[in-house]
Structures are given as structure tokens and as C-alpha cells.
Amino acid sequence: MTAQIIDGKARAAALRADIATHVARLSQDHGVTPGLAVVLVGEDPASQVYVRSKGRQTVEAGMESFEHKLPADTSEDALLALIDDLNKDPQVHGILVQLPLPDHLDSDLVINAIDPAKDVDGFHISNVGLLGTGQDAMVPCTPLGCLMLLRETLGDLSGMDAVVIGRSNIVGKPMAHLLLGDSCTVTIAHSRTRDLPARVAAADIVVAAVGRPQMVKGDWIKPGATVIDVGINRIDKPEGGTRLVGDVDFDSVAPVAGAITPVPGGVGPMTIACLLANTLTACCRIHGLPVPEGLTA
Numbered sequence: 107m108t109a110q111i112i113d114g115k116a117r118a119a120a121l122r123a124d125i126a127t128h129v130a131r132l133s134q135d136h137g138v139t140p141g142l143a144v145v146l147v148g149e150d151p152a153s154q155v156y157v158r159s160k161g162r163q164t165v166e167a168g169m170e171s172f173e174h175k176l177p178a179d180t181s182e183d184a185l186l187a188l189i190d191d192l193n194k195d196p197q198v199h200g201i202l203v204q205l206p207l208p209d210h211l212d213s214d215l216v217i218n219a220i221d222p223a224k225d226v227d228g229f230h231i232s233n234v235g236l237l238g239t240g241q242d243a244m245v246p247c248t249p250l251g252c253l254m255l256l257r258e259t260l261g262d263l264s265g266m267d268a269v270v271i272g273r274s275n276i277v278g279k280p281m282a283h284l285l286l287g288d289s290c291t292v293t294i295a296h297s298r299t300r301d302l303p304a305r306v307a308a309a310d311i312v313v314a315a316v317g318r319p320q321m322v323k324g325d326w327i328k329p330g331a332t333v334i335d336v337g338i339n340r341i342d343k344p345e346g347g348t349r350l351v352g353d354v355d356f357d358s359v360a361p362v363a364g365a366i367t368p369v370p371g372g373v374g375p376m377t378i379a380c381l382l383a384n385t386l387t388a389c390c391r392i393h394g395l396p397v398p399e400g401l402t403a
């Protein structure tokens with residue numbers, strides 16, 4: 107068996123095109139343009155790339171982009187004051203603070219200062235609680251993107267056995283809640299999990315979000331399973347230079363799995379497309395307008 111390659115890049119492009127259509131209609135019919143504010147503290151090179159992509163794709167979708175780039179030594183008070191301004195700004199419907207923040211800043215404190223209605227990352231404790239109790243929440247972008255890819259690949263997920271490897275607040279935990287919401291039987295595995303290969307071998311769906319390059323091997327995988335690789339790891343190439351790999355050993359897993367996301371070009375592009383989806387959702391909710399179908403969990 108050779109796995110179907112799940113083309114996240116193409117799926118993300120289609121989602122962005124759909125969002126752009128809705129944004130144009132929103133402006134025309136209601137005179138409202140969704141606005142996304144992205145806050146970057148410091149000069150982490152990867153974060154700079156992601157923030158640039160977010161700004162570009164926001165504008166391409168017809169939305170307003172507000173970028174706030176702050177020096178690495180920005181104080182917590184200054185950052186909280188900026189968030190307070192953005193919470194009050196009627197042009198801003200979505201607020202995102204790029205992570206990781208420099209060590210002297212308390213991420214939880216900063217995230218929980220964002221108005222939950224504008225929390226397009228879905229990291230605010232209110233949105234975490236709403237998702238955990240099956241209510242309408244802003245859903246974290248990466249897990250939302252994974253869910254969209256899974257539904258498109260498999261259709262109804264009900265009754266399937268899913269393993270989520272990784273228990274982060276950004277991916278692992280919300281992913282598990284989303285799969286549970288779609289009536290999967292969910293195992294959350296982590297660094298202390300005993301006999302991880304055996305647990306993975308029992309799963310119809312494997313979501314790897316552990317941050318360890320090529321950890322999940324082909325002989326762990328149930329033949330025909332769907333494998334979603336959230337990892338983005340840069341490793342050295344034997345001939346010099348570097349390349350991106352996921353948390354899944356693609357070469358050994360692809361011949362066994364039924365479907366698999368590549369890295370790059372799988373989950374990553376869906377993260378930013380879902381950020382735009384969440385911004386449109388937040389804008390509609392704030393203005394009391396119906397949220398277009400297909401953007402939320």
C-alpha cells in the first residue's frame with residue numbers, strides 16, 4: 107500500500123479563496139471588513155517568517171492587517187497596554203500574539219488579557235473551556251486545520267480510534283477535544299506513555315505533535331491508518347545544509363499508511379488559512395452576522 111498524500115497546501119489555498127469570497131460579500135453587503143492584529147515580540151527568525159506570511163495572506167484575503175513588532179525587551183505592562191488598545195479597537199476583530207514570547211513575559215497572562223471574542227488563536231482560558239465542553243469556541247488554528255484535513259480524507263470520523271502524540275495546549279489537548287467532538291475514541295500519548303508503538307498500532311488516526319524529528323516509524327502504523335504530521339523540525343542533511351522534516355518518518359510510514367500529510371506542505375499551510383477563517387468567524391460573531399459554513403469545527 108502506498109499512502110494518499112494529503113495536500114494541505116492545495117486545501118489551504120482553496121480555503122483562503124473561499125474566505126476571500128465571504129470577505130468581499132461582507133464588505134459589500136454590510137460595510138464590514140475583518141481586521142487581524144498580529145503582535146510579534148522580539149526577533150525570532152521563524153516567528154518573523156510566520157508573521158510576514160500571516161500579514162500577506164490576510165491582505166490577499168481582503169482583510170485588514172495590523173502588525174505590531176515590539177523589541178525583545180518589551181515590558182509586560184507595555185504588551186498588556188497594547189492588547190488593551192487592540193481589545194477596544196473596533197477595526198480589529200482578531201488578535202494574535204506570536205509564540206513563543208521572550209522568557210521574561212508570562213504567556214498565560216498575556217493570552218488571557220485578549221478579549222476572548224477576538225482570540226483567533228483560541229488559547230484564552232474561556233475558549234479552552236468552551237471547546238472542552240463542546241460549546242462554540244474559537245478553535246486553535248493548527249488542530250482546526252488537522253480536523254478539516256481528516257474530515258476531507260475520511261468523511262465521518264465517528265467510532266474511529268485516534269492517538270494524539272503530544273499534550274501541548276496549542277495542539278495536543280485541543281486536537282484531542284476536537285476528535286472527541288467528532289466521536290472518536292481518543293488516546294493522548296506523551297513522553298511518559300508506556301509502549302507508544304503498541305498504542306499507535308491500534309489507531310485508525312495518528313496525529314503526531316511531539317516535536318521530535320521522524321520519531322513515528324512505519325512499523326508502528328496500522329496498515330491503512332491516516333497519519334497527520336504536525337511536526338516542523340529542521341535537521342542537517344548529510345551533504346550539508348538543512349531540511350524540514352516532521353515528527354513522522356515519512357519514508358517508512360508512507361508505504362504502510364492509507365493517507366499521510368507531508369512536511370512541508372501538509373498541516374503548516376492550514377494553520378494560517380484557519381487563522382483567516384477564525385478572523386472571519388470572530389468578525390461575523392462580533393457584528394451579530396451569520397458565520398459562513400465550513401469555517402468552524
Ligand SMILES: Nc1nc2c(c(=O)[nH]1)N[C@@H](CN(C=O)c1ccc(C(=O)N[C@@H](CCC(=O)O)C(=O)O)cc1)CN2
Binds near residue numbers: 350
Ligand atoms: N500565536 C501562535 N504562535 C504560534 C502558532 C500559532 O498557531 N499561534 N503556531 C506555530 C507557528 N506557525 C504559526 O504561527 C506556523 C508554523 C508553520 C507554518 C507553515 O506553513 N509551515 C510550512 C513550512 C514553513 C517553512 O518552510 O519553514 C509547512 O509546514 O509547509 C505556518 C505557521 C508556533 N507559534
